[in-house]
């Protein structure tokens with residue numbers, strides 16, 4: 045089989061690797077039908093995530109078909125189509141039991157393309173299969189559910205739910221890449237009164253308006269704090285979501301919120317940011333952080349099934365799985381290519397019959 049192998053900073057190749065085998069009775073082997081690339085994969089390729097050892101297959105988002113299960117797996121069987129999430133749950137440790145599998149101490153958490161071989165490959169070994177994968181309803185195509193593997197639950201849990209968005213809120217989303225856009229998309233489930241998108245790139249701000257933002261502010265050319273105060277009667281927003289991961293945008297979020305407002309940080313930070321307690325202590329603010337737990341995946345899946353949520357606009361570019369290297373180039377050069385998410389599809393399943401039938405049925 046083949047997979048996209050990390051060979052140290054700046055080096056990767058689609059190449060032959062040993063076939064996947066069941067290692068633990070709780071494992072499944074999944075044929076990858078559809079996969080995608082995450083901004084975090086680009087961080088890994090820059091060498092920012094030293095836990096990823098050279099020789100590791102990258103990727104932590106996929107939809108595939110079960111081809112083999114270990115002796116202890118009882119809820120899925122060969123032939124089942126499953127969503128493989130960025131978060132694996134052992135189902136037994138304290139954190140998994142308390143609804144925080146992102147912090148799993150039993151061998152799960154974020155492991156694919158990080159601590160074990162990942163999902164940008166023809167096949168993958170999926171640990172703790174019973175407690176970690178989701179069966180995909182027949183009526184939904186791979187592409188309709190693929191982004192549930194990471195960006196949708198991340199934005200929903202770490203942005204919208206941690207930020208406590210409620211109906212009528214004003215919301216600022218700082219950084220409208222895939223994560224910020226997914227925050228806008230899932231925040232709308234809670235009917236905020238006003239969504240303000242803030243970014244440096246006009247192309248991204250245009251996408252934010254398409255995804256449902258009411259106002260777009262380019263913080264490179266406009267005083268974002270002054271604009272937000274104008275839009276909120278001088279008070280600031282109820283919730284500011286940080287979806288960039290640099291000190292300036294975190295600090296900006298703390299300036300955008302009203303007294304007793306909330307900052308929900310999603311961004312992965314590589315440098316220290318200043319928490320201005322000398323200004324904030326008196327304002328009753330709440331700051332939350334988080335790694336995704338992916339515990340809302342089933343809820344989001346039902347919303348897609350019910351036609352209440354449609355993540356398909358994230359798919360801007362499509363490649364065959366064996367073109368993953370070209371897909372990385374397009375994804376990494378988003379400023380030129382306007383890529384949001386690239387979809388990698390195994391040639392054998394380019395047009396799954398179920399998706400074709402659904403398309404015909406939908407007219």
Ligand SMILES: NC(=O)c1ccc[n+]([C@@H]2O[C@H](COP(=O)([O-])OP(=O)(O)OC[C@H]3O[C@@H](n4cnc5c(N)ncnc54)[C@H](O)[C@@H]3O)[C@@H](O)[C@H]2O)c1
Nearest residue numbers: 083219220221222223243244287288289311312334335336
């Ligand atoms: N907490 C988690 O579990 C989790 C999971 C996945 C991703 N993330 C993180 O979320 C963040 C966003 O991910 P993404 O894939 O959307 O990233 P991205 O790089 O595609 O998008 C970031 C956006 O921020 C904008 N931006 C950059 N600097 C800015 C500035 N100074 N002011 C305003 N806007 C600015 C960029 O133009 C871009 O549109 C990243 O830090 C990523 O690592 C966190």
Ligand SMILES: [Zn+2]
Nearest residue numbers: 082084130194
């Ligand atoms: Zn990711």
Ligand SMILES: [Zn+2]
Nearest residue numbers: 134137140148
């Ligand atoms: Zn666990």
